[in-house]
Amino acid sequence: MNEKKNVLIISYSPLHRDPRILRQIQALKDDYNIQTLGSTSPNVDDVDFFWIPDMPKCQNMFQKIHLGLQIVFRKYKKVLSRNLNIETLLSYKYKKPDCIFANDWNGLYCAYMLKKQNNWSCRIYFDAHEYFPAYRNTIRWKIFERPLVNYALHLCRKQITYMTSVCPTLARMYEKYFKFDKGFVKIILNAPDYEKDLVPTRISEKIQIIHHGGAMRERQLEKMIDMMKYLPADKYELTFMLVKNDASYYETLVQRASKFSNIKFHDPVPFNEIPSFINMFDLGVYILDTEIINHRYALPNKFFEFVQARLAIAIGSSPEMRDYTKKYNLGVSARSNQPKDLAEEILKLSKEDIMLFKENSNKYAEELSAKKNVFDLKKIADMIIK
Template sequence: MPRPRLLVISLSSIHRDARVLRQISVVREFGDVTTIGYGPAPEGVEHIQVPDDLPSLPQNLPGVLKLALRRLRSAELASPAVRWAMTALEGRTFDAVIANEARVLPLAHQVSRGAPIWVDLHEWAPEERTQVLSWRLLVAPLMDHMCRRYLPQVAASTTVGDAIAALYEQRYGVRPQLMRNTTSLQQLEPSMVPDDGRIRLVHSGGAVPGRSLETMIDAIKVLPENYTLDLYLVTAADGGKYLRTLRERAGSEPRITFHPAVSPDELPTTLNAYDVGVYWLRPTTKNGELALPNKFFDFVQARLALAIGPSIEMSSLVERFGMGVVSDGFDVDDAVLSLRELTSEKIAGFKEATDAAAPELSFERDADVARGIIRGLLSAR
């Protein structure tokens, strides 16, 4: 029997989308994989590259008009990237389709030709970018419509956290399985805490406005001299504008160091040299309120102590496994107060707790969920 043909759709730059790359690593175990999305080919798959200048939402004039008039069914397949993808996949058949994010659900149903679909919902789709007025007025109704129409039709669904899964169940009657943004299990041990009293804070991730990265910079300026902060930040789509504002905010503070970004594979080993992974994400959106991002699990696999704000999903895991401190709020004063609690002895204990939790909070657990889903999709083949 020929190997199954599996289609992975993600209108992201797949070659640097860590969640989708981990997903593909499992899907490849079960068949021949074709990916369609932006950017160059991921390793080991056939790739159909969507032109970068084609937006993934109906942002052209006909599409915006459909959104404004609430002609939502007509708008489902109206985005330039989706229409291009439909043409590129014309005449091809697959044994299963994996759709990344709600925006590609209509496309997945169009090209599946009856094959089962697994949708991986990377966040709470109806409020993906509600901080942007045009998105809130025009796109949010479309996202809600697509979830309401297509989620009940998929064979399987997954999402990143329990709270977001509960939202999908409450609104659409579909409870996605849990697949967190975990990192592969790293064979690392907690690094030694300096015996000179230094506390080495670190943060990694995208330099994206809205992620409250100013908080950690402002906090370090008022903490005692034994605290340092190292930042491994990826330049965002703004061409580095926000990153430059962060550098200006840090000024000449010698205890703050900006490093070049490192690849996801190298990140846990790089972070392992530090003591405390820090993040205070102000909950200005629903997805921010319920965030459980890649960086959290990078910190875990690096065997760091954690210092975070009272974000629902992150704080739940920190407290459950005893991996660090959770501040009372998201302001600079709250962050400083929680960091002042840290001692060398406490940090060493938190690192040991993170080390113990690392196997459970690794992609190896989530990969088993993905394998079960794919087996189910292919069982009728």
């Protein structure tokens, strides 16, 4: 019997709650020996784990100025080595990988350095996920962070054997950025596991609306609070289930919502329990500001979790989410990301309309699940290891 090949999965994220990484492990662990690099262990049996320490903090103003000057004078390799803990990661005793799954730009750079310094001959699959060359719009990002990302991506370009992103628009943008042939960057959707036992629930007297995810200021979640100004309290109720990524922002949202009798906050549940928990609701809602490119073309986990929960969907003007909503007749989208515009679309819906959308989520739940992703990830490994 042939000995199993080795795959190294790299992500600068908490692996135990990163759906992408857990899906990659799920897809490969039966056929490959899996090693992982991340900020927390994935807690999966028979999977090796190596720890990525947090990025070192500057202890004083002098260190901050010194670091900033290194970026200004293009000492990118030094800064990346420090920020990404490359020296520490080079010290670990890995099984020589036959393939590396590199997640996000920093995972790609880490894969490049490990391969180069250890003289590994393996190929690299790059899961780019979002579009990192335009990740944010802040001055700090443009001056101090984007140069590092661009340097890392261009340095690693020729090491990419296979690459995916989360939606067609971002895939085409990456092809243009890297000067790859059209179609080189494939799509792996942010879809969760198929929830075969869930069915649409009956609509209660009030339409139950849910939004779940992270409390992040740049997402402007207050727009969904403001949407409730236009929805009668006796007919509609909104529940937020938020991870407190930004505790002060979370409290701002709670305070803003306190004047509404029909807005509630619920503690988050483990990510793999989200579809079964929100199955009791009727309408999954998301207004995401489109100023940032990755927000404009977002096709996030929560969209597909709404589907697995068998909910109807109501979104703003995000084009990728809108296209899927329209293609599968899952709900409604607004002409803009203004709260009033989405409220107007929701007000047009009868309970029968909402029930039809919930039934369509049920109809397409398997197609819009991770089942195909798991197959594709295994296929990617098989192809680039051969």
